[in-house]
Amino acid sequence: xxxxxxxxxxxxxxxxxxxxxxxxxxxxxxxxxxxxxxxxxxxxxxxxxxxxxxxxxxxxxxxxxxxxxxxxxxxxxxxxxxxxxxxxxxxxxxxxxxxxxxxxxxxxxxxxxxxxxxxxxxxxxxxxxxxxxxxxxxxxxxxxxxxxxxxxxxxxxxxxxxxxxxxxxxxxxxxxxxxxx
Numbered sequence: 001x002x003x004x005x006x007x008x009x010x011x012x013x014x015x016x017x018x019x020x021x022x023x024x025x026x027x028x029x030x031x032x033x034x035x036x037x038x039x040x041x042x043x044x045x046x047x048x049x050x051x052x053x054x055x056x057x058x059x060x061x062x063x064x065x066x067x068x069x070x071x072x073x074x075x076x077x078x079x080x081x082x083x084x085x086x087x088x089x090x091x092x093x094x095x096x097x098x099x100x101x102x103x104x105x106x107x108x109x110x111x112x113x114x115x116x117x118x119x120x121x122x123x124x125x126x127x128x129x130x131x132x133x134x135x136x137x138x139x140x141x142x143x144x145x146x147x148x149x150x151x152x153x154x155x156x157x158x159x160x161x162x163x164x165x166x167x168x169x170x171x172x173x174x175x176x177x178x179x180x181x
Contacts, residue, residue, distance in 0.1 A: 099173050
């Protein structure tokens with residue numbers, strides 16, 4: 001394991017809008033993110049630019065990114081078994097295509113393995129019941145049981161050359177995983 005001093009922390013977040021900009025704060029919150037946005041807005045205002053100007057430049061350079069989530073509730077004892085069945089099914093038969101794009105990497109955090117280009121390698125992260133499917137264009141889907149609710153959760157990140165293309169991919173990925181409901 002690496003020493004903490006040798007690891008450079010850049011940024012952390014979670015889908016419920018918690019942000020961690022500096023490792024001196026021990027949990028994700030909105031306050032430090034709000035301060036960083038204010039600092040960025042002031043910096044770009046001095047250059048006669050807005051945050052929207054910079055965001056549009058980012059999209060022009062790197063493409064559009066749209067994220068989403070799908071939570072499928074599966075309550076009760078039968079629900080627990082259904083959620084486990086969804087995860088077993090995804091491990092046994094991972095999708096080979098999503099949103100019309102090839103799945104090029106499958107990461108199984110329970111097995112601790114990554115399969116990419118027909119080669120298997122270790123992930124090197126703590127064992128947890130989660131899977132990630134990475135598409136040829138960099139879009140991805142992650143699946144996991146909720147740790148606090150009787151739900152199976154799917155997280156989506158779609159990439160496109162336009163907002164419409166990214167939104168369309170996001171919708172297609174969401175539709176594929178709705179079938180587990």
